[in-house]
Amino acid sequence: MRAAARRWDGLLFVAPFLLLYCTILIYPLLKGIWLSLHRVDLFGQGTLVGFDNYARLIGDPTFGQSLINTFLVTLMVVPVLTVLALALALALNRATRDAAIFRGIFFSSSVLSVTIVTLIFRFILAPDAGLLGEIWQGLGWEPLPFLSHPDLTLPALAITTIWWSLGLPMMLFLAGLQQIPEDMYEAAALDNAGKWTTFWRVTLPSIRRTLILVVMLQTAAQLQMFGQAQLLTAGGPSGASRTTVLFLFEVAFGRWELGYASAAAEILFLIILGVTLTQYWLTGRDRESGR
Amino acid sequence: MAASIQRGRLPWWGWIGLVVGAAIMAAPLVWTLLLSLKNNAELVGNSGAALSGPYTLENYVAILGNDRTLRWLLNSVIVSLGTTVGVLVLCSLAGYGFARLDFPFRRTLFTLVLLGLAIPSQAVILPQHQLFATLGLHNSYPGLILPGLITSFGVFFMTTYMRAIPKELDEAAMLDGASRFTIFWKVILPLTVPAQSTLAVFTFLGSWNDYWWPLISATRSDMYTLTVGLASSQMNYAQTSGLGFLMAQAVFASIPIFVVYVIFQKQIVRAMAGTAVR
Numbered sequence: 001m002r003a004a005a006r007r008w009d010g011l012l013f014v015a016p017f018l019l020l021y022c023t024i025l026i027y028p029l030l031k032g033i034w035l036s037l038h039r040v041d042l043f044g045q046g047t048l049v050g051f052d053n054y055a056r057l058i059g060d061p062t063f064g065q066s067l068i069n070t071f072l073v074t075l076m077v078v079p080v081l082t083v084l085a086l087a088l089a090l091a092l093n094r095a096t097r098d099a100a101i102f103r104g105i106f107f108s109s110s111v112l113s114v115t116i117v118t119l120i121f122r123f124i125l126a127p128d129a130g131l132l133g134e135i136w137q138g139l140g141w142e143p144l145p146f147l148s149h150p151d152l153t154l155p156a157l158a159i160t161t162i163w164w165s166l167g168l169p170m171m172l173f174l175a176g177l178q179q180i181p182e183d184m185y186e187a188a189a190l191d192n193a194g195k196w197t198t199f200w201r202v203t204l205p206s207i208r209r210t211l212i213l214v215v216m217l218q219t220a221a222q223l224q225m226f227g228q229a230q231l232l233t234a235g236g237p238s239g240a241s242r243t244t245v246l247f248l249f250e251v252a253f254g255r256w257e258l259g260y261a262s263a264a265a266e267i268l269f270l271i272i273l274g275v276t277l278t279q280y281w282l283t284g285r286d287r288e289s290g291r
Numbered sequence: 292m293a294a295s296i297q298r299g300r301l302p303w304w305g306w307i308g309l310v311v312g313a314a315i316m317a318a319p320l321v322w323t324l325l326l327s328l329k330n331n332a333e334l335v336g337n338s339g340a341a342l343s344g345p346y347t348l349e350n351y352v353a354i355l356g357n358d359r360t361l362r363w364l365l366n367s368v369i370v371s372l373g374t375t376v377g378v379l380v381l382c383s384l385a386g387y388g389f390a391r392l393d394f395p396f397r398r399t400l401f402t403l404v405l406l407g408l409a410i411p412s413q414a415v416i417l418p419q420h421q422l423f424a425t426l427g428l429h430n431s432y433p434g435l436i437l438p439g440l441i442t443s444f445g446v447f448f449m450t451t452y453m454r455a456i457p458k459e460l461d462e463a464a465m466l467d468g469a470s471r472f473t474i475f476w477k478v479i480l481p482l483t484v485p486a487q488s489t490l491a492v493f494t495f496l497g498s499w500n501d502y503w504w505p506l507i508s509a510t511r512s513d514m515y516t517l518t519v520g521l522a523s524s525q526m527n528y529a530q531t532s533g534l535g536f537l538m539a540q541a542v543f544a545s546i547p548i549f550v551v552y553v554i555f556q557k558q559i560v561r562a563m564a565g566t567a568v569r
Contacts, residue, residue, distance in 0.1 A: 009471060013388030013399060017381040017446060023442050025306050025407055028418035033415060079385035088312070105313045106321065111552045113500035115521040116541045120319045122525065123326065123534065131322050136340045138384065163319065173477050209293065224411055227502050231522055245413050253507065262417050276409045 008169040016053040035262035046259065056118035061138045061263060065239055069154060073243065074222040076158035077165075081218055082211070084168055089173030092204075103174070110167030114227030121233060122147070153241035155234045160228050165221070176210030177203070209283055216279035220272050244268050327351070327542045331533030332469040338534065350539035360540060362513055363520035367499060368547075369432055370516055374439035374498040375491050381440055383483065383491065384447025387475050391461060401450070407443030412503060420507055430514045435505055439498050445490055452486040453479060485561075492555040499548055 034051055038046030057063045088106055093100045109117070124131045129145035136143045146156040180203065188198045204211075226245040231234055235242030235250075242250075244264065252261035299308075326338065328346040354360050388394070389401050419438060420429075425490045428434030456479060464474045509515050515523065523543055524537060552559070 001293070001501070003431035007392075008394055010388050010392030010394030010397070013392065013471075013475070014385045014394075017385040018400060018404070020381070020437070021404065021441055021443075023423070025410060028422060029410060031418035032415055033422075041383060043361055087308075091309055094301075102313055105316055106386065108549075108552075109316060110498075111517045112545055112546050113548075114502050115518045116545055119521060119525045119537065119541050120323050121559065123538070124319055124322065130338070131318070139436055163316065164317070168490070175560075201500075224413055226413075229524075239374055239516065248413060248416075251324060251422075258417055258421075265414050265417065266461075269411060272411050272414075273409055 005261065011151050032265060033263050035259050036266045038259045040258040040262075041256070049259070053260050054267070055265055057267065061248055062239060062242070063244075064165065065287060066242045066244045068239070069242060070223055070225065070244045073154050073158055073161075073241075074219060076155065077161050078215060078218045080158075081162050081165060081169060081214055084162070085169035085214065086173050086211075088166070088170045089177055090199075092170075093174055093177045105169070106170055107167035109164050112164065114164075115231065117160060118228055118231035119227045121156075121163070123161075125156050125232075147233055148237055150237050150240035153237070157225070157232060157241055159230045160232065161222065161225065165218070169218065172210055172214050173207065176207040178182055180206040210281050216275055219275050223272055223275070302512075323538050323541055324407045325544065326535055327538035329535045334534045350535045351543065353536055354539055354543050359512065360517075360520065360543070363515050363517045364544075366432075366460050366509075366514060367517040367544075370435045370505070371498040372437075372493050373432065373436040375494045377436060377440045378442055379487055379491060382442065382445035383480060383487070384450045384475075384498045386447045386453045386483075387479060389446070389450040390453035391456075391458075391479070392471070392518075404443050404446050407441065408447070412438075416503070416507065429508050430511045433514070434508050435514070438504050439494070439501065442494070445494070449483070449486060449491055452482060452483055456482055485558075488555070489558040489561060492558045495551060496548065 012282050037048060037050060037054070040046040040051045087101075092103050092106075112120075122130075125146040127133045127136075127145050127147075130143075132146070133143035144152060146152045182204050184206065185198065186204050193201065206284070223244045224245050227250065229243045229246045230249070231240040235246050245268070247266045248261050248268070251264065252259050322341065324347075326334065326343040327350055328348070329341050330345075330347055330349065333340045342388065385404075389397065389404075422438075423429050423434050426434075427435070428488055460478055460482075462475055464478050469477070501516075502522065504518045505519045506567060510522070512523065521540060524540060
């Protein structure tokens with residue numbers, strides 16, 4: 001059977017996907033590396049410059065700041081999102097109708113596109129015309145200039161992102177919690193373990209893989225933050241909220257410096273690849289130790 | 292959800308936290324809805340007017356009379372449906388090949404596909420843009436759809452699902468003289484409907500909400516999808532017909548996605564469960 005089945009015609013089934021895959025993903029991936037080593041103008045005529053683009057990036061304060069901004073906003077979003085989502089999942093992991101309604105509410109924002117989310121938050125965060133401004137003024141306070149003060153724009157992007165992305169990690173945690181065998185809790189109850197002890201000793205170790213997945217997925221997603229920064233603050237004021245992908249976008253499609261933008265893309269790619277590999281390494285180690 | 296999962300009652304402070312949290316989650320949506328139901332002139336310089344009546348549907352009537360917004364809706368529908376159908380076809384074929392047939396370089400090719408899981412779209416956007424410019428595909432439906440068809444996750448997902456189907460089914464059909472394609476089409480594919488619907492919902496949601504590629508590829512406003520169209524309206528806010536109209540556009544653009552979400556909630560939850568225990 002096996003020898004008879006090992007024929008070339010199996011390739012016909014995978015060929016349509018693979019052809020597109022190689023044309024639209026693998027070729028551009030390699031071409032991107034080529035571009036990053038060249039100085040390329042709008043018409044695609046490249047001159048080999050070696051690692052000049054990378055050297056220029058390291059000395060470019062705009063790029064440096066965009067990296068710092070990206071790391072900062074990731075640091076603001078990921079821990080808060082993870083803790084909130086886990087707390088919600090623990091509270092809503094029950095079969096009641098109320099819990100189902102709450103799950104629906106907390107997930108609803110996740111189905112919106114980034115343009116709708118930023119449109120909504122523009123008119124919540126704007127001090128003159130926003131909901132938050134109205135509430136602040138109602139309380140007799142001065143509205144905070146969330147979208148124009150250099151110290152407040154990154155938090156504004158983080159708040160928007162947390163509101164937008166809470167649903168997915170919550171659902172992932174819920175799915176993880178469902179996998180914990182009931183007898184582990186029974187054993188803990190027999191040992192007279194309190195709620196906190198049960199949480200730290202049973203729940204948390206059991207969902208370790210989900211926890212790693214959530215943190216790494218969110219980290220990779222926030223390192224690529226673009227729409228929020230472009231639409232809410234346009235990276236401003238004076239670059240205070242410019243993320244790396246926004247930098248790349250501006251250099252590529254505003255200044256048409258394709259080689260330089262490609263080098264920035266490769267650096268970010270390596271950072272994200274590092275995050276992904278860390279996840280594989282962490283969960284792979286689990287698998288070996290038989291968890 | 293198994294009843295046995297319930298463990299103890301939620302303390303009162305837990306309920307307060309949930310209610311406050313839910314209010315914070317819902318307030319922006321309610322606020323948007325209220326703004327969209329207000330006369331534009333009333334909102335100028337005083338968005339607080341949204342908290343009280345009179346409310347009107349005039350902004351929604353204006354959208355239905357606005358050719359541009361309807362065109363963006365049509366574009367979004369074509370691109371999202373086209374992407375969904377394309378992904379289902381390509382991933383089912385590839386999944387069948389990888390899961391149930393043996394051919395030279397099968398493992399190598401599958402590893403190559405899995406590599407795609409680790410490639411973020413920003414890493415390939417510039418050469419993709421060049422490629423599509425060379426092919427003359429910008430500002431066209433194929434140009435908007437094609438990059439969305441490249442989903443390593445879809446192939447991985449279908450392969451895993453098809454691998455779980457018993458091999459005896461193929462062998463029995465083979466003895467009856469059925470061709471490979473007949474086996475795929477008549478025997479295996481009908482068994483994968485649950486996986487197909489999950490993949491379809493996710494592809495549709497992702498495609499409908501995609502901003503990055505259409506922003507770069509569709510430069511003519513008649514080829515915008517709703518996401519890009521809405522982005523351009525909010526950036527030219529000063530020149531548009533006002534806050535109420537803008538918010539009505541946002542509500543209008545999210546109606547299809549909420550309908551899909553409500554109808555296919557089960558598939559979404561099931562897919563999450565699959566990802567979490569992967």
